[in-house]
Structure formats: C-alpha cells, structure tokens
Amino acid sequence: MKRFNIKPILFFGVAIIFASCTKEVEKPEAKDSPKANALEVSEGAAGTVVSITGSDLGGMKSIMFEKDSVFAPFNPVFNNDKAVVFRVPDDASGGNQNIVLTNSLNKQVVVSYTVLALPTITAVSNYNFVANTEITITGNNLNDVTSVGLTGTTETATIVSKTKKSMVVTMPATEVNTATLTITNSTGPTVTNQVFVNLDKAYKIFTEGYNNGFENASWGPASVSTEFAKTGTTSFKAGYNKGQWSADGFANWGGIASMPEYKFMSFWVKGASLPYTLYVVGDQREGGYGNSDTSVPIQIPANVWTYFKIPMETLQLWKKGGPFKQVGFFIKGPDAQDEAFYFDDVIFIK
Incomplete structure (x- = not known):
C-alpha cells in the first residue's frame, strides 16, 4: 500500500486559505492582548508544521524557541488574527520549552512545545x-x-x-x-x-610501524615518517618521483596465506599537493604488483586525510591461488612534480 505524507498537503491547504484571506481583507494589526489556545499536537522534530490558533494573533514579528533562543523563520502570509503557521527550525534544541511569539507592539504570547531532536x-x-x-x-x-x-x-x-x-x-x-x-x-x-x-582485533600491516613481518617494498622513496600521522605519531610516507609510474607499498616475503575471515582492507591517506588517483595492486591479484593494474582506483583529495574501506571481494588479494607477498599503490605519473602521500592504519578488518 502506498503511503502519503499529508503534512505538506495540510501546510499548502492552510497557505491557500491564508492567501485567499489576504486578497479579501487587509493584514491584521497587532493587538495588546494576544491569546493562544493549547496546541493539539505539542511535539515535533525539525521541519514539523506548527499551527497556533487563538485570538488577536495578527502582526507577529518574531517566533522564538526559548531553549538556546532559536528563531523560527515564518511568512507573514500565514499569520492572521486567529492563527499563525510556521515550521520547527532545523537548529531548534531538543526538549520541552516555550515558543515565544512577539508582535509589532512587543506584546508576547507563550505556548509550550517539545522539540524532538535526536542526535x-x-x-x-x-x-x-x-x-x-x-x-x-x-x-x-x-x-x-x-x-x-x-x-x-x-x-x-x-x-x-x-x-x-x-x-x-x-x-x-x-x-x-x-x-x-x-x-x-x-x-x-x-x-x-x-x-x-x-x-587490537584487526590484522595490521602498518600502524605505528610495520607489523606482522611486513616491510617497505616501494619502487620510489618511501619510509616511516613522523611528519604527519592520523593515529599515533607515525605514518608510511610513499614518495613518487615525477613521471616514474611507480608502485609503493609493503611486502611480507614469507607470504600470507588466504584469510577469508577478513572482509575489508582499510587505511587512511593524506593527499599530496594535487588530487590524484592511485591504484591498489598486489602480487597475487590478477593484474599483479606493478604499474599496469588499474582495476581498483582510489581518488585521493589534496592535502587532507581520507579514509578508505575496500571489500576483500573487490581486492582479490589471493586471486592467483598462492600466498600474497606484496600489496601497494601505483600511480600514473605524477606529471607535474615529485609527490608524497602518507598512509596510516593499513589493516584488514573482520
């Protein structure tokens, strides 16, 4: 069964009524003693339509949710002597509070309302x-x-x-x-x-240094660095010289047998001076370890840390059937100048 959200329909229905009224009568003036009825629906989340009815409600100039003094924008078209209609503002603070309506004579009327504001x-x-x-x-x-x-x-x-x-x-x-x-x-x-x-439960390749028998197996200038780190104090600095089309990464020359219990490979990367595309490569992937496999690209923005979490089904690190020994990142270029990327928390996740 299809379900329809009637709130917009009600809101625009009220809008039509107000618009029709404005064609027939002048905008009501503010009065000294505005009065509001109790709300039939006294709670709602951001964006909820609130309709306050009563007497002498014309000429309102502001509507404020009392907690943290958050003002609700409203259209004067939806305000006459008997009603004012508005929405709970996006930044309204949660909890029970008063809505304070002030007219152009600075006379106020207050109604109680509970804003539902989940984290x-x-x-x-x-x-x-x-x-x-x-x-x-x-x-x-x-x-x-x-x-x-x-x-x-x-x-x-x-x-x-x-x-x-x-x-x-x-x-x-x-x-x-x-x-x-x-x-x-x-x-x-x-x-x-x-x-x-x-x-503590992940399989670590590089965190605060090399783990589980892995070491630097890069074609370009790469090393453990304390210049930048996402977690702790060190990262793996992968350097790529201009125009070299090289692959930097890690090797465990004893080989790592298939580990089907691990479902993802994840890592943080701090980008270089420009946005680049790197490609994940591995010696037991179908394309091998080197500068020809472009089947798993990662887009790396410049100068900021970016998190990647790649399914093992995508990586296929044991595709050729044997233990994998190398995993790393290949770049086409770089064309403009030498570049460096910083990798941290290179891990497998169950």
Missing part, C-alpha cells in the same frame, strides 16, 4: 580505536547527550566535552572487532552509520 552524526575524526583513543564526533543535537555506547554491548565511551555541534569521547576497552555507536540524548537514542574498528 545526528555527520563526521568523525577517526574510525579506528584502542582503549582510551579520543574521537571527535561532529553533528547536531549533541549538547544534551547522556551516553555513548558500543551498540550491542554494555561498554560505554567516556564523554570528555560536548556542544550542540560536536562531542569528544574516549573509547572503552572491548573485545568486539567492530561496532557502531548508540548515542542517547534527551529525545532518545540513535545508532551511527559509521562503523568503528578495534585496532
């Missing part, structure tokens, strides 16, 4: 963590968060600081491989789309 998450400073890792969460409606838990567990992060738009937490010790976060504020809980990775 929303738009970005995080890192997806990888160990116990006590500090992560900054960016979004909205975070100032009244009361708990941040690893979804499906009893383990909770410690809230270090919070504002409406951002929050800093320290992650707990845990035995889980990966987890989303359940973030709860006064409106209720929300589960993040972002999935966080326990580095």
Whole structure:
C-alpha cells in the first residue's frame, strides 16, 4: 500500500486559505492582548508544521524557541488574527520549552512545545580505536547527550566535552572487532552509520610501524615518517618521483596465506599537493604488483586525510591461488612534480 505524507498537503491547504484571506481583507494589526489556545499536537522534530490558533494573533514579528533562543523563520502570509503557521527550525534544541511569539507592539504570547531532536552524526575524526583513543564526533543535537555506547554491548565511551555541534569521547576497552555507536540524548537514542574498528582485533600491516613481518617494498622513496600521522605519531610516507609510474607499498616475503575471515582492507591517506588517483595492486591479484593494474582506483583529495574501506571481494588479494607477498599503490605519473602521500592504519578488518 502506498503511503502519503499529508503534512505538506495540510501546510499548502492552510497557505491557500491564508492567501485567499489576504486578497479579501487587509493584514491584521497587532493587538495588546494576544491569546493562544493549547496546541493539539505539542511535539515535533525539525521541519514539523506548527499551527497556533487563538485570538488577536495578527502582526507577529518574531517566533522564538526559548531553549538556546532559536528563531523560527515564518511568512507573514500565514499569520492572521486567529492563527499563525510556521515550521520547527532545523537548529531548534531538543526538549520541552516555550515558543515565544512577539508582535509589532512587543506584546508576547507563550505556548509550550517539545522539540524532538535526536542526535545526528555527520563526521568523525577517526574510525579506528584502542582503549582510551579520543574521537571527535561532529553533528547536531549533541549538547544534551547522556551516553555513548558500543551498540550491542554494555561498554560505554567516556564523554570528555560536548556542544550542540560536536562531542569528544574516549573509547572503552572491548573485545568486539567492530561496532557502531548508540548515542542517547534527551529525545532518545540513535545508532551511527559509521562503523568503528578495534585496532587490537584487526590484522595490521602498518600502524605505528610495520607489523606482522611486513616491510617497505616501494619502487620510489618511501619510509616511516613522523611528519604527519592520523593515529599515533607515525605514518608510511610513499614518495613518487615525477613521471616514474611507480608502485609503493609493503611486502611480507614469507607470504600470507588466504584469510577469508577478513572482509575489508582499510587505511587512511593524506593527499599530496594535487588530487590524484592511485591504484591498489598486489602480487597475487590478477593484474599483479606493478604499474599496469588499474582495476581498483582510489581518488585521493589534496592535502587532507581520507579514509578508505575496500571489500576483500573487490581486492582479490589471493586471486592467483598462492600466498600474497606484496600489496601497494601505483600511480600514473605524477606529471607535474615529485609527490608524497602518507598512509596510516593499513589493516584488514573482520
């Protein structure tokens, strides 16, 4: 069965009524004693249509949600002596509060309303963590968060600081491989789309240095660097000389047997001076390790850290059937000048 959202229909129906009235009568003036009826629906999220009815409501000049003094924009066409119609503003703070309506005579009328404002998450400073890792969460409606838990567990992060738009937490010790976060504020809980990775449970190629028998196997100038790091203090600096079409990366010459329990390869990359495309290569991939396999491109913006999480089904690191020994990143060029990229937390994830 198809479902229709009747809110826009009601809103535009009210708009037609108001528009019709404005053609027949002059805009009502403000009065000394505006009065409002109790709201039939006294709660809603951002974007919800609010219709306040009463008497002597004409001539309104402002509508303010009292918590954090957030003003709601409104069209005077939707305001007459008996009603005023507007929407809950996008940045309204959650919780019970007054809506304060002020007319052009500075006379006010107040109605009670509860704004439903679940936490929303738009970005995080890192997806990888160990116990006590500090992560900054960016979004909205975070100032009244009361708990941040690893979804499906009893383990909770410690809230270090919070504002409406951002929050800093320290992650707990845990035995889980990966987890989303359940973030709860006064409106209720929300589960993040972002999935966080326990580095202690990942298979590490490079974190604070080389791991699990891997070493530098680059064609260009590459090394462990302390110039930049996403996690900790070091990264893998992959240098590419102008016009060389080279591959930089890692090798374990003893070979790594197939590990079907791992579902993703992930890493952070700090871009070079310009946007570039690199290609993931491996000796047991169908295209081999070198400067001809372009089947797994990664687009890297300039000068910022970017997170990549690639399914193992896409990478096919054991495609040829034997243990893989090399994995790295090939570039066409660079054409303009020598360039350097910084890789951190190169891992496999279950």
